Amino acid sequence: MTNPTQPNGDHDGPLNAFCVDLEEWFHICAADTPYNDPETWDDAPAHVVEDTEVLMRLLDETGAKGTFLTVGWVADKYPELIKRLADAGHEIGCHTYFHRVVFEQTPEEFEADIERCLTSLRDISGQPVDAFRAPGFSMTRDCFWAYPILRRHGITTDVSIVPAARDHGGVDGFTRDPFMLHTSEGEIRCFPVSVMSIAGKTVPFSGGGYLRLFPLSLVKAGYAQNHKSGRPGMSYIHPREINPDQPRLELPWKKRFKYYVGIDKTLDKLRWCLRTYRFTTIAEVVNAVGDWPPYELTGDEIHPVRAETVSA
Numbered sequence: 001m002t003n004p005t006q007p008n009g010d011h012d013g014p015l016n017a018f019c020v021d022l023e024e025w026f027h028i029c030a031a032d033t034p035y036n037d038p039e040t041w042d043d044a045p046a047h048v049v050e051d052t053e054v055l056m057r058l059l060d061e062t063g064a065k066g067t068f069l070t071v072g073w074v075a076d077k078y079p080e081l082i083k084r085l086a087d088a089g090h091e092i093g094c095h096t097y098f099h100r101v102v103f104e105q106t107p108e109e110f111e112a113d114i115e116r117c118l119t120s121l122r123d124i125s126g127q128p129v130d131a132f133r134a135p136g137f138s139m140t141r142d143c144f145w146a147y148p149i150l151r152r153h154g155i156t157t158d159v160s161i162v163p164a165a166r167d168h169g170g171v172d173g174f175t176r177d178p179f180m181l182h183t184s185e186g187e188i189r190c191f192p193v194s195v196m197s198i199a200g201k202t203v204p205f206s207g208g209g210y211l212r213l214f215p216l217s218l219v220k221a222g223y224a225q226n227h228k229s230g231r232p233g234m235s236y237i238h239p240r241e242i243n244p245d246q247p248r249l250e251l252p253w254k255k256r257f258k259y260y261v262g263i264d265k266t267l268d269k270l271r272w273c274l275r276t277y278r279f280t281t282i283a284e285v286v287n288a289v290g291d292w293p294p295y296e297l298t299g300d301e302i303h304p305v306r307a308e309t310v311s312a
């Protein structure tokens with residue numbers, strides 16, 4: 001049996017997307033913290049640049065590329081960081097300007113935020129910027145109205161959907177496969193976050209608190225399940241998750257566990273994943289996906305397009 005702590009060098013295997021949600025250590029969703037108000041952000045201790053540099057070195061070391069889904073406020077504060085990422089061949093994606101969960105915004109507020117974020121990211125990076133992730137994976141069934149707005153502003157790939165139950169966000173029971181969403185404003189390629197089945201439950205495994213908590217044998221089983229189904233995997237991480245010395249926020253115990261468990265081991269786990277599997281940008285992964293089953297946004301719901309309507 002393969003030792004799950006040793007890389008298996010599967011670099012001829014399927015492509016997987018490596019995503020960094022590029023935000024500060026205090027950009028935590030749905031929690032009452034001293035940093036809920038963006039007015040406080042400029043005076044907060046700053047860690048995002050040095051933590052991101054650690055991730056950049058890890059990507060260099062392992063020869064992988066990634067997509068940095070960036071908070072617009074971070075890009076405006078540290079434009080040189082975004083330029084360096086773009087110059088190094090990484091993709092820049094959008095993670096909203098102020099990192100507010102989608103379901104707490106009106107469509108008008110959401111659109112203004114997205115527009116501001118995309119303008120900054122495109123100006124600074126010199127890249128098209130067409131991938132999006134909702135803060136805290138907050139693309140719930142109540143938020144599908146956001147898709148035509150995203151498409152109107154040039155977003156053609158979404159990586160916001162977690163097809164599992166979550167505290168906030170998550171679309172339990174949703175398809176795990178990439179699909180083409182037809183909206184009134186055009187098409188968006190939706191690439192759901194990787195999940196696995198364990199004892200009848202559907203859970204993420206490849207990033208964030210799940211990667212920090214799970215043993216590598218389980219992470220390995222998660223990638224194997226997805227690859228066996230012909231599905232690319234997706235890893236995701238936040239710069240704060242590799243910094244054991246970050247300031248700790250006063251959070252309820254459940255959130256405290258979720259945000260800070262296993263931080264001292266994250267970098268080693270990521271290194272193992274990057275050495276074991278083939279990781280690149282979201283753009284490269286979605287371009288390699290051949291089959292995009294059509295789905296349609298009708299009213300507030302997303303459903304598969306029936307075969308007879310496809311051929312019409």
Ligand SMILES: [Zn+2]
Pocket residue numbers: 021023027095099134135136
């Ligand atoms: Zn975020």
